[in-house]
Amino acid sequence: MIRVIVIGGGIIGSSVAYHLIIGGAQVTVIPGNDPGGSATKKSFGWINAAEQDNREYFEFRLAAMSDWHRLEKELDGLIRLNWNGSLWWESKPKIVEQTVDQLSSWGYPIQLVSRKEARTIEPSIAYCPEYVAHANTEGSVSPDNVAQLLLDRAVSLGAIIRPGVADSLIFKGGRVVGVSISGEQLSGDEIIIATGACANTLLAQANVRLPINKRSGLLAYSYRMPTILNGIILAPGIHIRQLYDGRLIAGRDFSGAGFATSSYSDEAQLIASEACKLLGPGHFDLADFSIGVRPIPDDGLPAIGRISNAPGLYVLVMHSGITLAPIVGRLTADEIIHGRSIDLFEMYSIERFLK
Numbered sequence: 001m002i003r004v005i006v007i008g009g010g011i012i013g014s015s016v017a018y019h020l021i022i023g024g025a026q027v028t029v030i031p032g033n034d035p036g037g038s039a040t041k042k043s044f045g046w047i048n049a050a051e052q053d054n055r056e057y058f059e060f061r062l063a064a065m066s067d068w069h070r071l072e073k074e075l076d077g078l079i080r081l082n083w084n085g086s087l088w089w090e091s092k093p094k095i096v097e098q099t100v101d102q103l104s105s106w107g108y109p110i111q112l113v114s115r116k117e118a119r120t121i122e123p124s125i126a127y128c129p130e131y132v133a134h135a136n137t138e139g140s141v142s143p144d145n146v147a148q149l150l151l152d153r154a155v156s157l158g159a160i161i162r163p164g165v166a167d168s169l170i171f172k173g174g175r176v177v178g179v180s181i182s183g184e185q186l187s188g189d190e191i192i193i194a195t196g197a198c199a200n201t202l203l204a205q206a207n208v209r210l211p212i213n214k215r216s217g218l219l220a221y222s223y224r225m226p227t228i229l230n231g232i233i234l235a236p237g238i239h240i241r242q243l244y245d246g247r248l249i250a251g252r253d254f255s256g257a258g259f260a261t262s263s264y265s266d267e268a269q270l271i272a273s274e275a276c277k278l279l280g281p282g283h284f285d286l287a288d289f290s291i292g293v294r295p296i297p298d299d300g301l302p303a304i305g306r307i308s309n310a311p312g313l314y315v316l317v318m319h320s321g322i323t324l325a326p327i328v329g330r331l332t333a334d335e336i337i338h339g340r341s342i343d344l345f346e347m348y349s350i351e352r353f354l355k
């Protein structure tokens with residue numbers, strides 16, 4: 001039986017661990033100081049394929065959305081997914097029209113709806129343009145709950161959690177054969193680095209440096225309130241949805257382009273006031289905020305796979321890791337257990353950065 005050590009307990013490490021154990025591998029997970037994941041816990045949790053620049057990446061994300069439905073069934077409905085879709089608009093309607101045309105020509109279920117229809121979908125919005133985009137198959141999830149659920153399920157099927165932080169990789173004859181953790185040595189046939197924005201700490205020991213654009217993202221949370229939103233709203237300067245516990249969660253910018261204000265609390269206040277413009281005064285009472293680091297490989301695409309100079313090592317670093325976790329976990333397990341090379345992973349090979 002192949003022995004795999006998964007370093008990282010965010011949604012990517014947890015998903016890989018779960019899929020490896022159901023595929024028949026022997027699995028040890030080292031979750032680090034942030035079981036449940038560092039970026040994962042501070043993520044907006046939007047599941048989507050709204051990618052218009054790259055057709056292959058769009059298709060990958062579309063397949064990822066199906067994999068969420070598969071995982072939802074596999075985990076007996078324990079994951080609380082919301083599949084109520086999204087409404088999206090920009091200050092320039094042309095951009096929305098063009099994107100809707102393009103994505104729908106690729107088969108994405110997205111269409112323009114009138115203001116009246118938009119208000120039927122989301123009765124609480126105080127304003128929106130005459131036409132907005134509606135993507136009715138998009139979803140959202142609380143990612144840290146899923147990561148924990150996947151880890152728990154993996155443990156119930158025999159995975160071992162070794163609490164702590166992986167200090168170093170162990171090499172033998174040029175191959176990575178294990179991990180050192182607080183002086184203890186664990187050996188494995190494959191070592192997976194799923195440590196998000198921290199990936200380079202361990203990769204450096206294999207003389208590898210992955211260009212990661214670590215952009216911060218701030219999310220503001222309201223106090224709990226009665227349900228006012230069904231799905232996700234993406235409007236200029238604000239994206240927002242409601243969590244199962246009644247809190248609203250909102251951010252300002254998906255690209256991580258930076259903050260508009262000089263302090264985090266001002267930024268959170270700004271988001272709260274944008275939310276109140278969207279939903280009406282008094283509808284977003286700021287309770288808290290979080291700041292997460294987005295693990296974005298330099299070209300924006302996932303970095304996945306083996307490194308030819310460091311056999312035994314397998315790396316997984318990506319943004320949109322929430323959308324991608326189920327498919328990436330399933331296919332990685334397939335590649336590692338069956339030694340198959342995965343066509344869908346080809347364009348995301350980490351080797352593209354190492355030439």
Ligand SMILES: Cc1cc2nc3c(=O)[nH]c(=O)nc-3n(C[C@H](O)[C@H](O)[C@H](O)COP(=O)(O)OP(=O)(O)OC[C@H]3O[C@@H](n4cnc5c(N)ncnc54)[C@H](O)[C@@H]3O)c2cc1C
Pocket residue numbers: 007008009010011012013030031032033034035036037038039040041042043044045046047164165166167194195196197198201202216217218219251291292293294295316317318319320321322323324
């Ligand atoms: C503000 C924000 C909003 C986002 N919104 C979305 C969204 O709407 N949709 C979407 O798809 N994606 C979104 N993302 C991106 C998504 O959250 C990430 O792509 C995803 O969480 C990455 O998961 P991960 O498991 O790779 O990393 P992380 O969640 O960062 O987990 C890394 C894990 O590695 C562990 N670790 C680190 N070093 C070590 C070590 N030496 N030894 C052992 N363990 C170690 C940590 O303890 C942690 O458990 C967002 C991100 C942010 C910050």
